[in-house]
Amino acid sequence: MEKIKIVVVGGGSAGMMAAIRAAALGQEVILLEKKSALGNKLLLSGKGRCNLTNTEDLPNFLKRFSKNGDFLRDAFKKFFNQELISFFEQRGLKLKIERQKRVFPQSDRSASILNVLEDELVKVGVQVICRSKVVDLIVSGGRAKGARLENGRNILCERIILASGGASYSFTGSDASGINIAKRLGHVIVPLQAGLIPLDVKQNYVKKLEGLTLRNITLKFSDGKRQIISEIGELIFTSSGISGPLVITLSGKAIDLLAPDKTVFVDIDLKPALSIQQLDARLLREFKLNSKKSIKHLLKELLPLRLIMVFAAVAGIDPLKKCSQITQKEREKIISLLKGFHLEISGPRPIEEGMVTRGGVSLKQIDPRTMESRLVKGLYFCGEMMDVDADTGGFNLQAAFSTGYLAGESAALS
Ligand SMILES: Cc1cc2nc3c(=O)[nH]c(=O)nc-3n(C[C@H](O)[C@H](O)[C@H](O)COP(=O)(O)OP(=O)(O)OC[C@H]3O[C@@H](n4cnc5c(N)ncnc54)[C@H](O)[C@@H]3O)c2cc1C
Known part of the structure; x- marks a missing residue:
């Protein structure tokens, strides 16, 4: 032949x-x-x-x-x-x-x-x-x-x-x-x-978090109507947004939500194993035990060190404020941020950076x-x-x- x-x-x-x-x-x-x-x-x-x-x-x-x-x-x-x-x-x-x-x-x-x-x-x-x-x-x-x-x-x-x-x-x-x-x-x-790409966010303060890994968190992407919820996993902050296994895996679906006229948000649940009620009870308990300490000190029990100052700024709370002075409204804000650290997605990184x-x-x-x-x-x-x-x-x-x-x-x- x-x-x-x-x-x-x-x-x-x-x-x-x-x-x-x-x-x-x-x-x-x-x-x-x-x-x-x-x-x-x-x-x-x-x-x-x-x-x-x-x-x-x-x-x-x-x-x-x-x-x-x-x-x-x-x-x-x-x-x-x-x-x-x-x-x-x-x-x-x-x-x-x-x-x-x-x-x-x-x-x-x-x-x-x-x-x-x-x-x-x-x-x-x-x-x-x-x-x-x-x-x-x-x-x-x-x-x-x-x-x-x-x-x-x-x-x-x-x-x-x-x-x-x-x-x-x-x-x-x-x-x-x-x-x-x-x-x-x-x-x-x-x-x-x-495809399989890190995402950029609108909030410039993520730059301060570049390289920080959040473990055992979940993500919820939403365009107001539809939601994509992740499993428990890891997120890494980049200089302009978010990456890591959870983000990379869900990036395609998140990009699909991003129609030109649509705003897409991601909420990071920093404590997926705890309900709002459980977090509230825990904070009340900790505030009582540590009434003379600053909220910054207390947050060390709940968050990685590098996130604390940004977290306090986003919550609008003076990090040096004593636990005993934290109002109910401020406590609710802390809980809502722990259950949904809110970022707005501005888009995917350029195609050059896609894994596919x-x-x-x-x-x-x-x-x-x-x-x-x-x-x-x-x-x-x-x-x-x-x-x-x-x-x-x-x-x-x-x-x-x-x-x-x-x-x-x-x-x-x-
Ligand atoms: C960082 C990274 C990690 C990844 N990890 C994994 C993983 O662990 N598991 C997994 O399943 N997938 C992974 N992927 C995806 C996977 O690597 C690709 O899907 C796969 O390599 C595609 O194979 P391919 O042969 O189609 O293309 P390629 O591997 O891109 O090969 C194409 C080849 O064609 C050559 N070429 C292009 N144009 C021309 C031309 N005009 N003339 C002559 N030659 C040309 C290129 O030089 C290249 O060698 C990863 C991708 C990246 C970027």
Whole structure:
């Protein structure tokens, strides 16, 4: 059988897996990567530990996608979390499952994941060419025929797989250039937005709290009508707003509330385990016991040190005021702030800072059974450049690996 020549554009998780699968099926595969090395974003993933996938079952896995999860059913049927885990374990990499079913390499190093992929690329004979930015595709008669490189070189082929990623962390290489190529070829692009992103707030005083972590709190986002309530978790103040696992996870839903004419607030419940009545009783008790001490002193029992002065200022209470002088109104204000430290969301951080890109090549123009474009024959898509994105927890990388696997197999066998 004569080999088909397949060009894969982008050496991230999706592109590497696509190239491996297509070459394992006997085809001649060239992997083009614009940066000097493969897998830059993969290396950053999971804070350098790579949360590879998640062992949730399929129905619960699909629920973790912001929308469009159903599009991935065929890709997941072909190559899902257990197949991905086996892929690495069969190649000698030990994995472990942590809380919330998150899968990591036992080494706690994303480089071990990348090493396995790079070894496999060599083993199946993929020709990897780095420092090769693709600026356009050659299409004739509605068929993909090749890739045009920035250096002027054309590489002709029978199939092309675009795996060029989203539009964030552009220093890793994903700068939406592949999405723009797809657009020029007539594909609809669902507007790009940041996903899994810190949020900015209107209150300038958060600057004073930069770096402060609040543990065991809950968040309530609200636009006055709808509410999003978080589980108990952690929040970190940034120089201009809020971040941390709870914020990142709910950022997509919070952004959805932020229509142009809508104001969205977040209330931080600093004491989710205590009711208003319990807090009131506790404060009354403490005020009695510490009547000669300042409210600042008493708040140390309830709040992290760095929050106290800001908290007192927001409550409008002199921090040096004696507990015995605190009025009922002031006590009620303290309780209401403890149960709902109120901030107004001004918007997400720029897309560059998003852990994922929301939007991308419209799924209406991609066949979910093969990942082939419905507009250009012989052109396949995979990974984050498509309009799919998910929560944190290993779901995004699994989507990249699964769609890469399916695109590679379809391109090789079609
Ligand atoms: C800080 C951070 C942490 C993350 N942690 C996790 C995690 O733990 N678990 C998880 O599931 N997800 C995580 N993600 C998300 C996950 O990393 C991405 O969803 C995933 O890497 C997408 O893979 P991809 O192959 O589609 O794109 P990418 O990994 O972005 O790869 C695209 C590749 O294409 C190349 N390229 C782009 N344009 C061109 C061009 N024109 N020509 C040639 N090459 C091109 C790029 O240089 C890049 O190498 C994280 C993301 C970030 C930013």
